[in-house]
Amino acid sequence: WDPVDHTVLANEQVIDGKGWRSGAPVEKKKLSQWFLKITAYADELLDALKGLDRWPEKVRLMQENWIGKSTGAYVRFKLLGRDAGKPEGRLTIFTTRPDTLFGASFMAVSPDHPLAEEAAKKDPKAAAFIAECRAAGTSEAAIEAQEKRGFNTGLEAAHPFIKDKRLPVYIANFVLMEYGTGAIFGCPAHDQRDLDFARKYGLTVTPVVLPADEDPKTFAVGDVAYTEDGSIYNSDFLNGLDVEEAKRKAGARLKEQGDGEPTTIFRLRDWLVSRQRYWGCPIPIIHCETCGAVPVPKSDLPVLLPDDVTFDQPGNPLDRHPTWKHVNCPRCGASARRETDTFDTFVDSSWYFARFCSPRAEVPVEKDAVDYWLPVDQYIGGVEHAILHLLYSRFFTRAMKRTGHVTLDEPFAGLFTQGMVLHESYKDHEGKWLYPEEVEKRADGSAVHVKSGQPIEVGRKEVMSKSKKNVVPPARIIETYGADTARWFVMSDSPPERDMEWTDAGVEGAWRFTQRLWRIAESWIESFPALTDEMGAPPSNFAPDALALRRATHKTVAQVTETIEKFSFNSGVAAIYKFANALAEVKPEALRDAGGLWARKEALDTLALLIGPMMPHLAEEIWQTLGHKTLLVETAWPQADPNLVIDDQATVAVQVNGKLRATIQLPRDCDKAVAEKAALDEVAVQRALEGKAPKKIVVVPNRIVNIVA
RNA sequence: GCCCGCUUGGUGGAAUUGGUAGACACACAGGACUUAAAAUCCUGAGGCUCGAAAGAGCCGUGCCGGUUCGAGUCCGGCAGCGGGCACCA
Numbered sequence: 072w073d074p075v076d077h078t079v080l081a082n083e084q085v086i087d088g089k090g091w092r093s094g095a096p097v098e099k100k101k102l103s104q105w106f107l108k109i110t111a112y113a114d115e116l117l118d119a120l121k122g123l124d125r126w127p128e129k130v131r132l133m134q135e136n137w138i139g140k141s142t143g144a145y146v147r148f149k150l151l152g153r154d155a156g157k158p159e160g161r162l163t164i165f166t167t168r169p170d171t172l173f174g175a176s177f178m179a180v181s182p183d184h185p186l187a188e189e190a191a192k193k194d195p196k197a198a199a200f201i202a203e204c205r206a207a208g209t210s211e212a213a214i215e216a217q218e219k220r221g222f223n224t225g226l227e228a229a230h231p232f233i234k235d236k237r238l239p240v241y242i243a244n245f246v247l248m249e250y251g252t253g254a255i256f257g258c259p260a261h262d263q264r265d266l267d268f269a270r271k272y273g274l275t276v277t278p279v280v281l282p283a284d285e286d287p288k289t290f291a292v293g294d295v296a297y298t299e300d301g302s303i304y305n306s307d308f309l310n311g312l313d314v315e316e317a318k319r320k321a322g323a324r325l326k327e328q329g330d331g332e333p334t335t336i337f338r339l340r341d342w343l344v345s346r347q348r349y350w351g352c353p354i355p356i357i358h359c360e361t362c363g364a365v366p367v368p369k370s371d372l373p374v375l376l377p378d379d380v381t382f383d384q385p386g387n388p389l390d391r392h393p394t395w396k397h398v399n400c401p402r403c404g405a406s407a408r409r410e411t412d413t414f415d416t417f418v419d420s421s422w423y424f425a426r427f428c429s430p431r432a433e434v435p436v437e438k439d440a441v442d443y444w445l446p447v448d449q450y451i452g453g454v455e456h457a458i459l460h461l462l463y464s465r466f467f468t469r470a471m472k473r474t475g476h477v478t479l480d481e482p483f484a485g486l487f488t489q490g491m492v493l494h495e496s497y498k499d500h501e502g503k504w505l506y507p508e509e510v511e512k513r514a515d516g517s518a519v520h521v522k523s524g525q526p527i528e529v530g531r532k533e534v535m536s537k538s539k540k541n542v543v544p545p546a547r548i549i550e551t552y553g554a555d556t557a558r559w560f561v562m563s564d565s566p567p568e569r570d571m572e573w574t575d576a577g578v579e580g581a582w583r584f585t586q587r588l589w590r591i592a593e594s595w596i597e598s599f600p601a602l603t604d605e606m607g608a609p610p611s612n613f614a615p616d617a618l619a620l621r622r623a624t625h626k627t628v629a630q631v632t633e634t635i636e637k638f639s640f641n642s643g644v645a646a647i648y649k650f651a652n653a654l655a656e657v658k659p660e661a662l663r664d665a666g667g668l669w670a671r672k673e674a675l676d677t678l679a680l681l682i683g684p685m686m687p688h689l690a691e692e693i694w695q696t697l698g699h700k701t702l703l704v705e706t707a708w709p710q711a712d713p714n715l716v717i718d719d720q721a722t723v724a725v726q727v728n729g730k731l732r733a734t735i736q737l738p739r740d741c742d743k744a745v746a747e748k749a750a751l752d753e754v755a756v757q758r759a760l761e762g763k764a765p766k767k768i769v770v771v772p773n774r775i776v777n778i779v780a
Numbered sequence: 781g782c783c784c785g786c787u788u789g790g791u792g793g794a795a796u797u798g799g800u801a802g803a804c805a806c807a808c809a810g811g812a813c814u815u816a817a818a819a820u821c822c823u824g825a826g827g828c829u830c831g832a833a834a835g836a837g838c839c840g841u842g843c844c845g846g847u848u849c850g851a852g853u854c855c856g857g858c859a860g861c862g863g864g865c866a867c868c869a
Contacts, residue, residue: 129863132784136865143869166869179869217867245867255869263781264867338868457864563805564792577792580806583819590820642794645804652804655821724800729850731800769849775799779849 072100077385078347079104081415082340083137083459091459094538099205105354105412106341109466113138113337115480116465125485127568133457139338143167144322146256146331148178148228151237162186162228162240165251165336169325170317173306174258174279176269178228178240179221183248190224190242197222197242204244219268220244231330232307232321243268251336259296266296279305280314342463344415347387349380351413359400359407368401374409387411420460421467424482441477450483453491461486487638490570492561496530496541504540532572543573555686556582562685563644584648585689588682591654592675592693598659602672603698609673610666617662617670623653624674625715631681632711640685647681654678672697680709721773725750727759728779735776743770750776 073080075093079102084091109116117138120131143166153160162178180186182204191198200222207217221241230236238256245264246255259269260278269276278292280301287304303309308324309317325331345354353374355367367374377395380388389395389411400407422436424447429440452460461483468482497505499520510529511521518527535542548557560581565571596602613621627650634643654674662671675697683690683703694703718739723746725733733753737746747768750756760780767779 129784133864136783139865139868141868164869168869219867243867245869247868250868257869262869264869336868338865454863566793569793572792574792574806576806584805586819639794641792642804645794648804722800726800726850729848734800767849769799771799771850774796775850777799777849 072098072102074098076348077387079343079345081343081417083342083462084415102345104343104345105356105410107344107418107466107470109342109463110337110339112466112469113140113339114335115469116339116462119465119481123481123484123486126483127486127488130454130457130461130486130488134462137339137458137462140335141167141338142333142335144169144318144325144331144333145252146172146231146325148231148238148256148330150240151227151229162254163252163331164254164256165334166256168258168261168318169321169331169333170303170306170309170312170314171258171261171279172230172232172256172321173309174260174277175230175238175256176259176274176277177257177265177272178238179243179246179255179257179268180240181246181248181253182242182244184242184246184253186224186226186240186254187242190222190226194224197224200242204242207244217244219264219271221268221272223272231325231328239274241268241272249340250338260292261296261298263296263298266292266294270294277305279303279309342415342466344418345412346415347390347411348413349376349382349388351416352419353389354410354412354414356410357398357400357407358410359403359405361405362400362402362407364410365400365402365407371401376413389413417459417463418467421463422471424464425468425471425477436471436476438475438477441479445477445479446482446484449485449487451487451489454488455491457488487568489567490565491534493532493570493572494535494541494543495532496539498528498530500525500527504538506540507543534570535573548578552578552582553585553688555689556585559585559644559685562640564641566641567638584651585686587655588651588678588686588689589693591651592678592696594659595654595671595675596696599668599671601668602675603696605698606669606672609669613666613670614662614664617664617666620653620657620662620667620670620674622715622718623650624670624677625711627681628677628709629711629716632708635684644685647678650678650681677709679703680706723750723773724775725753725756726775726777727756729777730759732756732759737773739773741772743772746770746772746776750778 072078073090073093073095074097075095076090079100080090080097085097089096117135117140120126120134123131145163145165146169147161147163149155150160150162155161162180164178166172182201187197187201191201200220204220221243224240224242226240227237228240230238245268246253255265257265257268257274258279259266259274259276261280266276268274276292278290278297280297280299281287281290281304282297282299282301285301300314303312303314303317306317309320312320319333322331322333326333353376355372355374357365357367359365376389377392380392382388384391396409396411398407398409399405425436425441425445428444429437432440464482468477469480471477472480494507497507497510497518499505505520505527509521510518510527512518518529519525520527530539530541533539533541545557556578560578561571563581564577627646630646631643634640634646657671662668675693676699679690679693679697680703687704691703694706699706720736721739723735723737724731725735733750733755735749735753737749747770750768751765756778760778763780765778765780769775769777769779
C-alpha cells in the first residue's frame with residue numbers, strides 16, 4: 072500500500088521498499104484485490120528469453136533473476152497427534168536441499184502462515200509474537216539489523232526418513248509467506264539462517280554434507296554453515312552420494328512414500344493490477360450478493376468512467392460517486408455493486424503496440440494488422456523498464472495469443488535500452504532543492520545562489536527528476552538554441568546506451584556548429600552561384616583536388632551510414648564534424664573547373680543529407696538553398712561509392728620489436744617484399760635496429776610491418 | 781551476501797574487433813581581426829627527460845601477472861565505481 076498515492080502496488084513497482092512513483096515507504100494491508108496470473112507463464116517467459124537474441128544480455132538476466140526459477144521438492148511433514156490423511160494434518164514445506172533432510176532439527180513457519188494464525192487463537196503469547204514480527208520494518212536496513220527470532224508452537228512434526236524423530240515447529244520472523252509454502256525445515260549445518268536460529272534456541276546441529284578434505288570423525292560446523300558441495304554422510308540411504316545425486320534420490324524416495332515430490336517454484340508472483348484510483352480502465356466486474364463476482368457482459372464493454380468526479384478528498388472518487396457503482400447484476404438482475412478499482416497503468420502499455428497496428432478499428436486489435444506489423448523490429452526504452460513494462464508486455468502478448476487476439480509470442484524482436492540524461496543537483500543552506508538556473512558557478516568550483524549569493528551545495532550527477540529540480544526544460548533549450556541544436560548535442564555527446572550529462576557548455580558547442588554549417592554552405596554558394604543549379608551526370612574526369620574532395624565525401628557517407636546502423640550516433644557525428652572541417656579548408660579559389668564544381672555540389676548535397684536525421688530543420692533549409700525542389704526528407708539516403716572510400720595509398724606503421732618507429736606510405740595491397748624493403752630503408756628503423764639483422768618480419772598488408780630483431 | 785557491468789588525457793568519448801592509443805567534441809592556452817568585447821579564423825597540447833629549436837628518448841588505456849612478432853582489446857588474480865536481486869529456504 073502506497074500511503075501517498077492511496078493505492079496498492081505490484082511487487083515490481085516497489086523499489087527498495089518504496090513506491091515507484093511517490094517514493095513513499097510502502098505499508099502492508101490486507102485487501103481483496105485483482106491479479107493477473109502471470110505465474111502461469113513463468114516457465115515459458117523464462118525459456119523464451121533465450122530466443123531474444125537482439126535484446127541486451129543485461130535485461131535478459133534481470134528478467135531471469137526476477138522470474139527466479141528454483142528446483143527442489145515439496146515435503147509434507149506429518150504433524151503429531153493429527154490425521155495425516157487430511158491437509159491440516161500435514162505441514163508442507165519447499166526446499167532446494169532435500170539432500171540435507173537428515174540434518175533437520177526444526178520446522179519454521181511464517182508469521183502469516185495458517186498454523187501461526189491457529190496458534191495465535193489459542194495462545195496470546197503467540198499472537199503477541201506475530202504482531203511484533205509484522206511491526207518490524209521491511210526495508211533492507213531493517214532486515215539486516217534484525218535478529219533471527221522464533222516462537223515454539225509446541226507442535227511437532229515427524230521426520231519422513233527417521234523413525235520416531237520429532238521436530239519442533241516454530242513461528243519464525245525470517246520465513247516469508249510469499250515464497251514457497253511459507254514454511255521450511257531447518258538444517259542448521261548447511262544454511263546460515265538456520266544455524267543462527269539453532270544456536271539461539273539450543274537446537275542440534277548435525278552435519279550431513281562432508282567437505283572433500285575433511286575427516287567425518289572430526290568435521291564440525293561452528294558459526295559458519297557449510298553450503299558447498301561434498302559427499303553425504305550421517306544420512307542412511309543417501310550416504311556416499313554427492314549433493315546432486317542425493318537431491319534426486321531423496322526426491323524419489325519422498326514421492327514413493329507419498330510424503331512429497333520434486334518440484335519447481337518461481338520467485339515471480341501474480342501481477343496485482345487493482346488500483347484504488349480514478350485514472351485507469353475500470354476493472355469490468357460486478358459484485359452481486361448471490362452470484363458473487365460477475366464479469367460485465369461483452370455487449371456492455373468498455374465500462375466508461377464517469378466525468379463528474381471530485382478530488383477534494385483522498386481515496387478513490389469512484390468509490391464515493393453517488394450513482395456510478397450502483398448497477399444490476401447481469402446474471403440475476405438483483406441490485407449489485409460495480410468494482411471501483413481500476414487497472415494499473417501498465418496494463419494499457421502491455422498491449423498498445425498491438426492496438427497501434429490498427430488504431431481506428433472497431434475491435435481492440437485486428438489480427439491481420441498485428442500479423443503484418445508485429446513483432447516490433449526495434450524497440451527502444453530505458454533500462455528502468457527492464458522488468459516492469461517489458462515483462463508485463465511479454466506476458467500479455469502470450470495471453471492474447473491464447474485468447475486468439477494475436478498469433479505471435481514475443482512482442483519485441485529487438486530491444487535497445489538507452490541511457491538517461493543526468494544533471495547535477497543543488498541544495499541551498501536550508502536543504503531545499505534548487506533549479507540549475509538559480510545557481511551560479513564560480514571559477515573556483517564553488518556555487519552560489521544567483522539572487523542571494525548564499526553558498527550552495529552541489530550534489531552528484533543523477534537522473535533528472537522533478538522532485539530534485541535538476542532538470543532543464545526542453546522548451547527553454549528550444550527557445551534559446553532550437554531543436555536541431557538540442558538533438559545534435561544529445562546525439563554527439565555519448566553513445567546512446569550510456570547515461571549522459573547535460574551541460575550548457577556542450578549545448579553551446581553544438582549550437583556553434585549549426586552556425587558553422589550554415590556559414591560553410593552560404594559562403595560556397597556565394598562564391599559559386601552555380602551550386603544552386605541542377606548538376607546532371609558527373610564528368611568523366613576529376614582533377615586530383617576534386618577527387619580528394621569526392622573521397623572525403625564518400626568516406627563520410629560510408630562512416631555515417633555504418634555508425635547509424637550500429638547505433639553509434641556519437642561516432643557518426645564525429646565523422647560529420649571531420650567532414651565539415653575538411654570542407655571549411657577548401658579554398659574559394661580552388662576547384663573552379665566543371666569537375667571541381669560537381670564535387671563541391673556533391674559535397675554540400677551530401678552534407679545536408681547526412682545531417683538530416685539529426686538536424687532536420689537546418690538540413691531542409693540548406694537543401695532548399697541548394698536549389699532542390701523536393702524535400703530532403705523525401706530524398707534517398709546517399710550511397711557511398713566503394714572505389715572512392717578506399718584510398719590507393721595506405722599509411723603503414725613500422726615497428727621494431729613491437730615499438731612504433733616510423734610510418735610509411737605504400738601503394739594499397741602492395742607486395743609484402745616491397746613493404747619489407749620500404750620499412751627497412753627507413754632511417755629511424757635502421758637506428759632502432761642498431762646494426763642487428765632482423766630475425767623475422769611480420770607484414771600485415773596496408774596496416775603494419777613489425778621487424779623482430 | 782548472490783548475480784551482472786564498467787574503469788582510456790582536465791572532461792565527454794574514438795580506436796577498422798589482436799595491428800600507428802587518444803579520432804571528434806568540450807574546456808584550456810597563445811595569436812589574428814577589433815578602439816574594446818562578443819562572434820569568427822589560425823595555432824598548440826597525454827606525461828616525463830634532454831634540447832635554443834628542429835627533434836630525440838623513455839613511460840603511458842585502474843593495479844599485478846600471463847599468452848603473442850604485437851594487448852585498451854584475449855586469459856588469470858586484485859582493487860575501485862555503478863547497476864540488479866535479496867532473511868527466496
